Amino acid sequence: MYSLSSKKRLWYRISLAVIFVIAAPLLILYASGYRLDDAFKLASTGGIYISAPQSGVEIYVDNELIRKTSAFQKNAFVQNLKPADYEIRVTKEDYQEWSKILSVFPETVTEAHSFLLRKEPVLVEVRSLVSAETDGDRATSTATTSIKQIKNPEYDIAIKLFEPIKTSTLKKATSTDIEKVSRKLSVLRDGDILRVTWLGNMDDIPGYFCRNEICKEEIIINPNSKIKHFDFFPGREDLIIMSLENGIYVSEIDDRSKQNVQKIVEGGGYDFRILEGDQIYIKKARQIFVLNQA
Amino acid sequence: MKYSDTPYFKVGRASDLTGSDRLVYRLLEIFPGFLSWGTIIGTILLSFFAPIVAAYFIIAFDLYWFLKTIYLSVHLRHNWRRIRYNLALDWQDMLSKLKYEHIFHLVILPYHTESLEVVEHSVSALASVNYDKKKIALVLAREEKAGDKSKEIAETIKHRYGSIFGDFLITAHPAGLPGEMAGKGSNISYATEMARKEILDKKSLLYEDVIVSAFDVDTVPYKDYFLTLTWHFLTAPDPHSVSFQPVPFYNNNIWHAPAFSRVVAGSSTFWQMMQQERPEKLATFSSHSVSFKSLYEVGYWQKNMVSEDSRIYWNLFLARNGNYGVLPLSYPVSMDANLAPTLWQTAKNVYKQNRRWTWGVENLPYILFGFIKNKKVPFLTKLKTSIVQIEGFWSLATNPIMIFLLGWLPVVIGGDKFNKTILSYNLPFLTRNIMIIAMLGLVLSAVIFISFLPERPKNRSKYAKLSMVFQWVLIPFTITIFGAFPGLEAQTRLMLGKYMGFWVTPKHRKN
Known part of the structure; x- marks a missing residue:
């Protein structure tokens, strides 16, 4: 059995070189946001990047659901967008909606960082006094516990913030x-x-x-x-x-x-x-x- | 004056020369490191100052690397088929059609502190090859400084196997001979000269009928190696104008070596397999065979440098004014994969062995200097050879770093302005996707690797074979950590004049 002939190898080299010459500019153009439009003309597009602070958030671009975020993917990147204005909406049940109209420009990614606050806030009261269990008289053979009201150090710290x-x-x-x-x-x-x-x-x-x-x-x-x-x-x-x-x-x-x-x-x-x-x-x-x- | 008679024919490093020759040689030593570091630093600077240009470059480079992977895979697959074909061929029958009784084999087996088990494993394999052993002379080339234990090993081997071979010679290379560096080159050159005097001349053998096989001590030739070698020697248009290169499989202890060591060993085998299909890029590596006549003409292997295995090829290439090549045998010999008692020690040994191999970059200044000095080498040969060699050392040290580490650099250091472009968002995805597609080629690697595995030892679980498949996901790490990094270190050392000595890879076997 013979080794690969030099003719065959040359053919491989030429084929791959041709692929390189064609594919390299195409890849660079694609990576830079250039796409063929409806008229098969090269058109420059842009993209939108939306970050969401939580999982389970729905991200819409012009009312089309683009992504529901998860614990691992809390953002959405949409490309191939013609330069224009797009309405972005970010929603989650029990949270206030975030929306924005963003302009997309050629070869550029328009970024926005949404935020969602609860419709009803969860407020936990910091009390000035808190209950604490204390051991009873250790000298006696029967252990007893009593509940005392003591000052809450967190309250003191917090109240000082407002001074x-x-x-x-x-x-x-x-x-x-x-x-x-x-x-x-x-x-x-x-x-x-x-x-x-x-x-x-x-x-x-x-x-x-x-x-x-x-x-x-x-x-x-x-x-x-x-x-x-x-x-x-x-x-x-x-x-x-x-x-x-x-x-x-x-x-x-x-x-x-x-x-x-x-x-x-x-x-x-x-x-x-x-x-x-x-x-x-x-x-x-x-x-x-x-x-x-x- | 023949080139082989010039004072710089066997130059080891710049300091062996004087005057302007020394300066030119030193600049050529600096060149490969300068080129590799220039590429890496250039990519970093470009990513910082012109991230868009850097991103274009990285995309084009990724594509080039991907297509190169396809190109090399084609060669690998063809050589795989060729090796399997050669392994199945009846070489005795092939050879019987030729007159070959006059051919004599001289096998040089150098060792230093290796154990009896390691030496005996190779010698017993030699003793059982399909060839008339009376036409084989075995030279156990020990180092005198290795002491009595090494001598005992030689005597034990001689006692057990001496009568099987036509001749059996033990040589002891004295330490500290002037102009020598401690290493394999000086030992096998000494042993070959001793064998000439003690065996060839006493038997009045014609030098042109003698084939020398310089083996590493762990080399286990496959059964028909000498039949294959002899057939190729006799059918080559000019057997004295070529060296004969087998494919090194690192199978001796492959079932006991850790995954990263197996991947490095497998990658090294694959590289040699690809090169077998591109002989114009092939230089002799590790265990190889060559006509004694050619060797004698150039005074054997160089004694003052580390990479004697490839240097002998370049010695002969320049001595013959470019009219010398490597004939790929596409037939395997088996050697040891790196294995040490601990995983960490194995990792260190793999790194050091690869650093020694990539120290082969010391041949680049030798070749380029030779091309400047030897006007009889045709210009086109000089140009093609130079490009192949420079690209080889450059890509070894830089490509994995650029592919796996620098691909994301413009995004990291290119600044906010660049990070707002579509290009910056697409660059990591594109790089990752090209790599993933290229990695599909690893399926081929896994299939080939498994097809050449020796039988699984009984003490290894049947699931061990599974790890021989999945180990290939380590490739991005192994080619960077055990390929590019030692390669870059070797080039940096050469650039700074911190020359390396010969490091003997410890051979360890697990039972």
């Missing part, structure tokens, strides 16, 4: 005196609006500041109400939690279409504080609650 900041720790007081900075975003209160600006490199600016490649410097959040307190929503730099006169709300910074605003609690007299960038404590009068975000 007014001492004057000495305040920065210079101006109309835009309160500032929240999270890494590269700054949020300034200017009267009853919040001004969000990007502090970082313009190459790294979040997509919601931009339409295609044109980016703005500032986004305004206007809740149409007096803002008593605000902060970044725990774990998210694109969401602002605000206590307003009529409740506590979360607004996204993204204003590419109408900003999604979802309520946490509705009604007057609520305020909130965030402990260690994680737990949301809500206060009404002397009552303190912790928001269960699960």
Whole structure:
């Protein structure tokens, strides 16, 4: 039996080289978003990437269900979209709906990060006193237990969060005196609006500041109400939690279409504080609650 | 002046030369490492500064690699069929049609500290090959510095097998001879010269009728190896212008070697099988055979470097002005897969063995320097050979790293602007999918590997065969960790002038 003939090998080489020459540009064009349109012309398309914070969330693009998220896949990437505006809807039973109209541009992925808050919040009260079992008289042969009311240290910590900041720790007081900075975003209160600006490199600016490649410097959040307190929503730099006169709300910074605003609690007299960038404590009068975000 | 008479014919490294020759040779030593590191660093820089260009390059490179995999698989499959055909062929009958009684075989079996069990396994296999053993001279080439134990092994072997062979010679290579590096090359060269004086000349054998087989000590030739070799020697247009290369199977202890070691061993066999179908890319490797006449002309194997097995081919290639080749036998010899008492030690040995093999890059400056100096090698031969050799060492050290590690780099370091493009989203998927499709070729690897397995030892579970199939998923790791990394280390050492010595792979057998 002979070895592979040089003629056969040459034929293989030429065939594979031809495949390479044809396939390489096609693959690059495909990867860059180019597709054949209805008229068999090469057209540039774009894509949308939506992230969802939970599993079991349904993501719709123009009312077409694209994905139901799972524990392992909490986002959806849709490509082959002609440049146009698309309505995105993200829903889950018992949660408030998130929707947005996003523009798709050629060769670009338009990203958006949805958020879903419960329609009815789960508030767990933090009591000032808690019951504790204590052992009885150990000296006696019969062990007894008694229940005592003791001070709840969590309540003390939480209540301190709501104490007014001492004057000495305040920065210079101006109309835009309160500032929240999270890494590269700054949020300034200017009267009853919040001004969000990007502090970082313009190459790294979040997509919601931009339409295609044109980016703005500032986004305004206007809740149409007096803002008593605000902060970044725990774990998210694109969401602002605000206590307003009529409740506590979360607004996204993204204003590419109408900003999604979802309520946490509705009604007057609520305020909130965030402990260690994680737990949301809500206060009404002397009552303190912790928001269960699960 | 013949090229083989020049002072640089047997150069081992740049420091063996003087003046401008030394500088040129040193630059050529730097070249392969520079090229490989340049590629890797270049890809990283491109991913950072021009991620879109880097992504285009990676997609094109992935496709090239995929098509190359198909191309090589075609060669592998053909060689698989050829080996099976050759294994089934009646070589005695084939040879009986030729006049071959005048052919004499000189088998050199060098060893250092290997055990009696290892040496005896090979010698007993030699003693039972289908060939007139009186036409075979066995030379047990021991190292003098290995001491009495090594001497005892040689005497025991001689006592048990000495009478079977036409001649049996024990040689003891003295340590520290001037101009030598401790290693296989100096030992087998010494042994071959001793065999010339003690056997060939005393028997008045014609040098052109003698075939030398330089075997590693764990080499177990398949039954018809010498019949096959003799037939090819006698039917080759010019048997003195070719070396004869068998296919190394690492089957001796394959059932006891761990999965990663089996995959590395199997990959090495597959590579040699593919090369057997592309003889223009083949150089002698490990155990090989060559006419004594050719060997004698160039003064045997080089004694001052590590990769003597492939260097002898390049010595002869340059001495014959490019008119020298390798004749693939497509017939196997069996050797040991790496196996040590512990898994970690096995892993270290696999790495070190591959580093020694990839230290074959020391041949690249030798070849290129030879092409500069030897004007009688045709230009086209120089060009083709240079491209093949440079591409070979470059791809060995860089391709797995680029495919398995750098494919996602633009997404990681390309910046937010790049990460907003469709290209950045598609790059990982495309790379992954091309790899998955390419990995389907591993089914072929598993089938071929299993078809050559020796009988399962009784102490191995029948499920062990299953692991021989699933082990191939380790390929991305083994070709990176035990292929590219040692290859890159070898090239870096050569680039920095940190020359390697000869590392003897420990041979360990489990019962």
